[in-house]
Structure formats: C-alpha cells, structure tokens
Amino acid sequence: MSKATEVPKLAFTVKEFRHASGICRTRIYELIAAGKLKTVKLGRSRLITAEAANEFIASLEKAA
Numbered sequence: 663m664s665k666a667t668e669v670p671k672l673a674f675t676v677k678e679f680r681h682a683s684g685i686c687r688t689r690i691y692e693l694i695a696a697g698k699l700k701t702v703k704l705g706r707s708r709l710i711t712a713e714a715a716n717e718f719i720a721s722l723e724k725a726a
Contacts, residue, residue: 670712671712672711672712673702673709673710673711673712674709674710674711674712674715675707675708675709675710676690676691676708676710679710679715682715683715683719693718694708698718698721699714699718700714700717700718701714
C-alpha cells in the first residue's frame with residue numbers, strides 16, 4: 663500500500679498515542695483514570711480512538 667492510499671488510523675495504543683502526543687505514559691494513564699481521556703478495551707489492550715484523541719486535544723485548546 664502506498665502512502666497516497668494509506669488509511670488514517672482509527673485507534674491508537676497507549677504507546678502510539680504517547681509518540682503522537684508527546685505526553686508521557688504515566689500522565690496518559692492518569693488522564694484515563696481521571697476520565698479526561700476516553701479509551702476502549704479490546705481484550706487486554708487499551709485503545710484510544712482517533713475521535714477520543716481529537717476530543718482530548720480540543721479540550722486542552724479550550725482550557726488554554
């Protein structure tokens with residue numbers, strides 16, 4: 663699959679979200695526990711949907 667036809671990600675692992683956002687792993691789990699960052703579980707994996715990631719970033723922009 664070429665880059666031109668690459669499908670955007672629908673969900674991120676915590677590790678992928680950490681790299682994309684620059685937020686440390688510990689802080690991500692604190693945000694999840696506080697209910698500020700929504701996640702879904704698939705088996706033992708915790709995923710952050712692209713929608714939840716965008717909502718979280720938008721909430722940071724509103725607070726600034």
